[in-house]
Amino acid sequence: MSKSKSPACPCGGSSLATCCGPYIEGAAVPQTAEQLMRSRYTAYTQKNEAYLQATWHPSTRPNEPVVSPNEKLQWLGLEVKSALRLRQRKAENEDYVEFVARFRVQGKGQRLHEVSRFLREPSPEGLRWFYVDGTFPE
Helix, strand or coil: CCCCCCCCCCCCCCCCCCCCHHHHHCCCCCCCHHHHHHHHHHHHHHCCHHHHHHCECCCCCCCCCCCCCCCCEEEEEEEEEEECCCCCHHHCCEEEEEEEEEEEECCEEEEEEEEEEEEEEEECCEEEEEEEEEECCC
């Protein structure tokens, strides 16, 4: 009896089952801002609205859905440029991750280059990272 191999993780990890899958399924909590960012990218590829909303900081979480099941968007890949952990003691619960996500809309390739800001705050499950917002470098 052969074990079926888990597909590669959309974020670039070797296996969805050992990379972002446990976070998206609720079996584990991302321990770093980069892990959360990668799992959110994977959730976008899966059009997983519930996970995206749950990992968005309440202060900036949109009231409207962020993904459309009918949108003809194909995610092509993720490149993490840097995880820019701040060194100041007072900022231990704030982190930044710079990334480029490539995607195709109606056959046209595009890219999203963002520096995302994350906060780590208490939640019912303990300390958790949340996506807050992002800036777009030139």
